[in-house]
Amino acid sequence: MKDHDSRPIGVFDSGIGGLTVLKELALQFPQESFLYLGDTARLPYGSKSGHTIRKYSEQNIEFLKRQDVKAIVIACNSASTQVPESEFAGLPVYNVIGPGSQRALEVSSGLRIGILGTRATINSQAYTKRIHSMNPKAQVFDQACPLFVPLAEEGWDSDPVTNLIVFRYLSTLMQNQIDTLILGCTHYPILKNSIARVTGSSIELVDSGEAIADWLEEDFIAGRLQRRKDPAPRMVTVSTTDSSTHFTELAHRILKPVKADEFRVVDLV
Structure with missing residues (x-):
């Protein structure tokens, strides 16, 4: 079994709020790379039915899996209520509840x-x-x-x-x-x-954000997750499902002092 894993950690939310979790994780784990997905095209989740939230969450997880992440952090409370599993599609999953x-x-x-x-x-x-x-x-x-x-x-x-x-x-x-x-x-x-x-x-x-960082650290210590040991600089990528200059400006303010290396718009399917 390898003692390291350079793949990024995937984080998703319906919009900009999950960046508060991403910031905390990026500060607590400065060697780890992160891939954030904000489903801004379908924001907000909190007013939708549980069935719809679950469907959107599964689509987000499948997208992040295709990006070859090593774990999924559901940085959305509404989505967390509908995805109680600790593992999904073969990946460790962490929700905020x-x-x-x-x-x-x-x-x-x-x-x-x-x-x-x-x-x-x-x-x-x-x-x-x-x-x-x-x-x-x-x-x-x-x-x-x-x-x-x-x-x-x-x-x-x-x-x-x-x-x-x-x-x-x-x-x-x-x-x-x-x-x-x-x-x-x-x-x-x-x-x-x-x-x-x-x-x-x-x-x-x-x-x-602070609470979920503690759980990740416990699993790094226990070996459920392997730390990144790549000498190259880590990458923090922010993806959204809809383009917005306002989102990018606000994201820089929320993430500071963490620097996002790339912003991009993606299709989930």
């Missing part, structure tokens, strides 16, 4: 955990079920925030309108005296400053 739930339980002081997510994620109850399977004593409170994704996609992370909408969504959730809040959509860390203004410093914010 398990890592996010585990991190929340680790940092929660009183086991009162809030979840923000798209309607698809909240309606699936995936986080609630996973958290209760890990610790039945945990109390979980959730809130769908359908306007967060378009705000993040628009780049309105510091806009006064965003602050008002964040307050509107979180005000009810905060009445439950939560001590930990899962940002249950990879777009939401883009709005992290606005969210933190409402929650204050006493509530722990759980970011999917």
Whole structure:
């Protein structure tokens, strides 16, 4: 068995939000190459049915497999609710539900955990079920925030309108005296400053990117994944299913200080 694998790690999301996960992974694993797929032509996923989200996710995985990736990271909470498998098409698969739930339980002081997510994620109850399977004593409170994704996609992370909408969504959730809040959509860390203004410093914010990096590191150590040991510089490639200058500009801002080596538009089939 080889002790190295120079193939890239595949990461996909419906749009720009998964770049928050890509950034964290690229910082944690500076020797690894990454291939990101943003399905911008079919954004958003969170308002679609589970059947449609599953179909889109399978198409994304098959595309990344054809690019010869060594693992798949589903950097989309809505897609993660529909692809629970730890392996798909012969590749290791990582979704954000398990890592996010585990991190929340680790940092929660009183086991009162809030979840923000798209309607698809909240309606699936995936986080609630996973958290209760890990610790039945945990109390979980959730809130769908359908306007967060378009705000993040628009780049309105510091806009006064965003602050008002964040307050509107979180005000009810905060009445439950939560001590930990899962940002249950990879777009939401883009709005992290606005969210933190409402929650204050006493509530722990759980970011999917940081949590999933821990799981990858565990599997590198355990040998489920092999590290890249190529002396050539690693590559970070960002692919989208629709062309957008706005996406590219916002991507550079989200990824900084990570540098994307190539942006390209692709067809999934």
